[in-house]
Amino acid sequence: MIKVDKNEEFPISVALLDEYDGALATGQTVYYDIRDANTDDALSPAISGTMAESTTEPGIYKVVKSIPIDGEFLFYATCSGFIASAEEIIVNPESLYDLTKAHNVSVEDVPRTGAANASQIARNVGLGRTDYIVHRIKRDSDPDWSTTTVSGVIYAWYRSTDDDLPYLMGGDGV
Numbered sequence: 001m002i003k004v005d006k007n008e009e010f011p012i013s014v015a016l017l018d019e020y021d022g023a024l025a026t027g028q029t030v031y032y033d034i035r036d037a038n039t040d041d042a043l044s045p046a047i048s049g050t051m052a053e054s055t056t057e058p059g060i061y062k063v064v065k066s067i068p069i070d071g072e073f074l075f076y077a078t079c080s081g082f083i084a085s086a087e088e089i090i091v092n093p094e095s096l097y098d099l100t101k102a103h104n105v106s107v108e109d110v111p112r113t114g115a116a117n118a119s120q121i122a123r124n125v126g127l128g129r130t131d132y133i134v135h136r137i138k139r140d141s142d143p144d145w146s147t148t149t150v151s152g153v154i155y156a157w158y159r160s161t162d163d164d165l166p167y168l169m170g171g172d173g174v
Contacts, residue, residue, distance in 0.1 A: 016028055124163070
């Protein structure tokens, strides 16, 4: 499986093996076609063509492609007289790098301050220890934190109320 971001270039290669002697088959024409994984329909515009044979390792055929839309796709490689090959491609809708570059992240530690509630008892949260953290993400262009694009709560879990650090961050607050 190949995982990439939308419009990210990625290489893909195919080895053609002669089934009689196991040697790499050179001088062949290998065709490829990238299709929707759910419907097996061709993309529009189509992403297909022929793969170039490697000059370093004859019998290995390669191509570098990118997919301009997100989703699940199948890469088919075919060559007359050889078994077809397929590879699954997952294209993420946004680049993680671009998301973090264009956003600010805020993390707030919220400690237990009073008598323990049922959730804090179940998670062994000691007085003054982290009960949960609140995380928020906002666009760089937003003037303040009132318009966060994503926010959530991550709960702290302790083995005992005497522990200084949680052994687990996550899950629900019970």
